[in-house]
Amino acid sequence: xxxxxxxxxxxxxxxxxxxxxxxxxxxxxxxAGGKEYQEPDRPGQLPLLNVKDMEDPRNPFFxxxxxxxxxxKYIDPARMPAEAQQELREALEDLFGTPAHPKVDGISADSxxxxxxxxxxxxxxxxxxxxxxxxxxxxxxxxxxxxxxxVNPHPRDYRKGLFKFQSVDQAxxxxxxxxxxxxxxxxxxxxxxxxxxLIRTLQEGVEGTxxxxxxxxxxxxxxxxxxxxxxxxxxxxxxxxTIKAMVPDPAKGEFSLDGFKSRxxxxxxxxxxxGAGGKVREVVDSWRDAQEDYRKIRVGPYKFKDPTDPSxxxxxxxxxxxxVQNGYDIFLGxxxxxxxxxxxxxDYGRKALFKFDxxxxxxRPRELPRGHFRGGRRPVDIxxxxxxxxxxxxxxxxxGLLSPDQIWDVVNFVxxxxxxxxxxxxxxxxx
Amino acid sequence: MAxxxxxxVVAPMAGVWLPMAVSSHAWDIDFLFYVILGVTGFFFILTExxxxxxMYRYTGGDAGVGWAPSVLWSIFKPLANVFNSAHKVEMAxxxxxxxxxxxxxxxxxxTWQDVKYKSRLDQDVLAKTKEMPLQIEVxxxxxxxxxxxxxxxTWKEWKKDPSREKSTRWxxxxxxxxxxxxxxxxxxxxxxxxxVQLSTKDVIHSFNSAHMRIKQDALPGxxxxxxxxxxxxxxxxxKDKDGNFIKDKDGYYIWQDGRGRDLETGQPLHPEYVWDIxxxxxxxxxxxxxxxxxxxxPDEEDFLAWLETAAARERAVGHQ
Numbered sequence: 001x002x003x004x005x006x007x008x009x010x011x012x013x014x015x016x017x018x019x020x021x022x023x024x025x026x027x028x029x030x031x032a033g034g035k036e037y038q039e040p041d042r043p044g045q046l047p048l049l050n051v052k053d054m055e056d057p058r059n060p061f062f063x064x065x066x067x068x069x070x071x072x073k074y075i076d077p078a079r080m081p082a083e084a085q086q087e088l089r090e091a092l093e094d095l096f097g098t099p100a101h102p103k104v105d106g107i108s109a110d111s112x113x114x115x116x117x118x119x120x121x122x123x124x125x126x127x128x129x130x131x132x133x134x135x136x137x138x139x140x141x142x143x144x145x146x147x148x149x150x151v152n153p154h155p156r157d158y159r160k161g162l163f164k165f166q167s168v169d170q171a172x173x174x175x176x177x178x179x180x181x182x183x184x185x186x187x188x189x190x191x192x193x194x195x196x197x198l199i200r201t202l203q204e205g206v207e208g209t210x211x212x213x214x215x216x217x218x219x220x221x222x223x224x225x226x227x228x229x230x231x232x233x234x235x236x237x238x239x240x241x242t243i244k245a246m247v248p249d250p251a252k253g254e255f256s257l258d259g260f261k262s263r264x265x266x267x268x269x270x271x272x273x274x275g276a277g278g279k280v281r282e283v284v285d286s287w288r289d290a291q292e293d294y295r296k297i298r299v300g301p302y303k304f305k306d307p308t309d310p311s312x313x314x315x316x317x318x319x320x321x322x323x324v325q326n327g328y329d330i331f332l333g334x335x336x337x338x339x340x341x342x343x344x345x346x347d348y349g350r351k352a353l354f355k356f357d358x359x360x361x362x363x364r365p366r367e368l369p370r371g372h373f374r375g376g377r378r379p380v381d382i383x384x385x386x387x388x389x390x391x392x393x394x395x396x397x398x399x400g401l402l403s404p405d406q407i408w409d410v411v412n413f414v415x416x417x418x419x420x421x422x423x424x425x426x427x428x429x430x431x
Numbered sequence: 432m433a434x435x436x437x438x439x440v441v442a443p444m445a446g447v448w449l450p451m452a453v454s455s456h457a458w459d460i461d462f463l464f465y466v467i468l469g470v471t472g473f474f475f476i477l478t479e480x481x482x483x484x485x486m487y488r489y490t491g492g493d494a495g496v497g498w499a500p501s502v503l504w505s506i507f508k509p510l511a512n513v514f515n516s517a518h519k520v521e522m523a524x525x526x527x528x529x530x531x532x533x534x535x536x537x538x539x540x541x542t543w544q545d546v547k548y549k550s551r552l553d554q555d556v557l558a559k560t561k562e563m564p565l566q567i568e569v570x571x572x573x574x575x576x577x578x579x580x581x582x583x584x585t586w587k588e589w590k591k592d593p594s595r596e597k598s599t600r601w602x603x604x605x606x607x608x609x610x611x612x613x614x615x616x617x618x619x620x621x622x623x624x625x626x627v628q629l630s631t632k633d634v635i636h637s638f639n640s641a642h643m644r645i646k647q648d649a650l651p652g653x654x655x656x657x658x659x660x661x662x663x664x665x666x667x668x669x670k671d672k673d674g675n676f677i678k679d680k681d682g683y684y685i686w687q688d689g690r691g692r693d694l695e696t697g698q699p700l701h702p703e704y705v706w707d708i709x710x711x712x713x714x715x716x717x718x719x720x721x722x723x724x725x726x727x728x729p730d731e732e733d734f735l736a737w738l739e740t741a742a743a744r745e746r747a748v749g750h751q
Contacts, residue, residue, distance in 0.1 A: 212572070212717070213615055296750060
């Protein structure tokens with residue numbers, strides 16, 4: 001029987017010991033420009049695997065590639081000299097291990113504890129990742145697995161540390177809420193998600209995309225997968241930052257290791273020198289910071305009763321109607337405040353156009369009357385999206401611009417939008 | 432021979448062939464299964480035995496030599512005297528299988544239309560009992576099952592007026608944001624008919640529950656009603672050792688299948704009470720893990736308590 005199992009390829013479901021993470025080959029798109037497209041990319045065209053893909057006239061990146069100004073807007077890792085590639089590969093392997101034995105080296109014990117990056121958890125996560133995720137999300141979490149080209153929207157590329165659906169406050173809303181206790185001063189950087197957010201995405205799936213629900217997988221396994229995803233994300237971020245640091249002037253596109261000389265070589269840059277934190281520490285700290293309670297989006301009180309709630313009275317219904325009307329005005333920008341929603345969601349998103357997002361794939365503002373909410377259909381999920389925007393997609397944050405009550409108004413409006421009878425029901429009586 | 436006999440006779444009696452039968456029509460399906468198993472098993476053993484016996488008897492030597500009377504010959508001699516012409520043999524092996532097939536054809540008609548025709552359920556069962564079926568929308572996609580439940584308010588409205596039109600309208604023409612959308616968990620009530628409105632968003636899938644003895648393909652562009660009536664429940668509201676109901680980290684009560692789960696390991700206390708829904712139509716690379724679970728609540732009260740908890744979760748307006 002063991003012979004049989006071995007012949008059938010059932011030797012184990014983990015990665016081979018000799019397998020190592022490859023370096024990235026796809027171009028780092030620094031700025032894809034804001035051009036709008038009528039149609040999405042064709043199956044098989046995006047995500048880009050290397051710069052050559054852009055030379056195809058049918059590729060949406062073709063115009064971008066042909067434009068002489070675009071030279072400063074992307075970095076081609078294929079132009080990296082062989083010795084620099086070797087050095088980067090060794091440094092990353094030293095820090096992050098191999099797919100069979102992943103690790104995150106050079107971080108403090110409590111960061112490891114909070115982000116659950118213990119080697120044992122990561123090894124378990126890597127085994128499960130190979131089982132459930134690698135087909136789409138790829139070996140290095142680059143969102144370029146074998147099926148990635150053929151599903152649209154394309155699978156998430158973890159290597160930017162950007163995740164769309166999360167409950168981490170990106171807006172630092174101190175206008176409508178008291179200052180946060182113990183929070184460092186705010187910065188403009190995108191923040192990574194909480195572990196809970198990633199687990200929720202795994203459990204619920206992402207509606208309207210190829211990401212399905214994994215709620216039949218035990219929660220312990222999901223935890224391990226999330227740890228491994230964080231590992232891949234940190235590794236990708238560090239790789240990307242290092243490549244960027246090697247190219248002082250993207251317009252010329254020349255790689256040089258000179259930048260690392262004053263910092264103790266590439267390893268010194270990554271690991272830090274004499275107590276000063278390196279790139280790895282910096283990236284891990286941003287993840288750790290996002291797990292803190294003060295980074296959670298602060299949600300204003302919900303003062304309404306759902307109109308479908310049997311105990312809702314006429315007054316409740318009236319309050320809800322007014323809220324929906326306010327939300328409508330904010331959405332269209334014809335009230336005292338404007339959310340600016342129609343700038344992208346033309347005709348409530350029905351005529352919205354495609355644009356490139358931070359990952360170099362194409363994205364379209366949600367068609368709201370369809371009632372498919374990718375980040376979840378709970379009212380609080382929609383609140384999160386409006387308050388903090390959607391990282392990487394171009395959806396802007398409204399926290400600090402709209403008050404919590406106004407955000408709830410927009411949420412109520414967006415929830416009523418897909419249902420004609422509900423809209424009619426909620427229309428305030430004519431004056 | 433002993434092995435064959437064990438497989439065809441002892442195993443069905445010991446319940447090894449089929450998983451636990453927990454739907455009202457399961458016995459009809461099992462009966463047909465065992466009839467066909469018995470007939471095919473009988474002829475399988477007979478022909479294999481003859482094959483082996485003849486091979487043994489006529490191995491080697493010249494054909495026609497060794498026609499001396501033997502034990503085997505004494506068994507078949509009377510038969511050979513009746514079927515002594517090719518015509519009679521042909522007739523025998525045409526008529527006997529035809530009769531068997533005819534029997535199977537007629538025996539299954541009732542079961543088939545009971546199980547497969549929703550109209551039969553409406554006319555024969557629901558009209559007489561005035562019972563209201565639980566309507567659940569199941570839409571398959573690569574690679575999950577998405578279940579949509581009516582809200583508690585809708586459920587109460589149906590109770591007042593359990594007409595068929597009313598209970599299916601919400602699926603075809605949804606007017607309010609009041610349904611629950613839950614992946615992979617099919618919650619139903621013991622001794623209550625369930626009508627699953629089955630659809631698919633992408634390719635052909637097949638809704639298959641071995642325990643409920645139900646299998647139905649989901650075809651793109653169609654909503655196909657599938658019904659069954661569970662007669663066993665497998666769900667309990669989770670309790671700790673002291674008998675207090677426990678809540679998850681978000682503060683909601685938990686319902687567990689497998690008649691409860693071990694609180695530390697998460698393993699079911701009774702693994703035979705974990706009832707899967709599996710996709711039975713190869714639908715893509717993730718086909719193997721397109722698994723859902725059936726939760727049969729002991730009564731309507733328990734089901735509604737779960738429904739309310741699930742609704743509260745879906746209507747969350749604050750942190751959890």
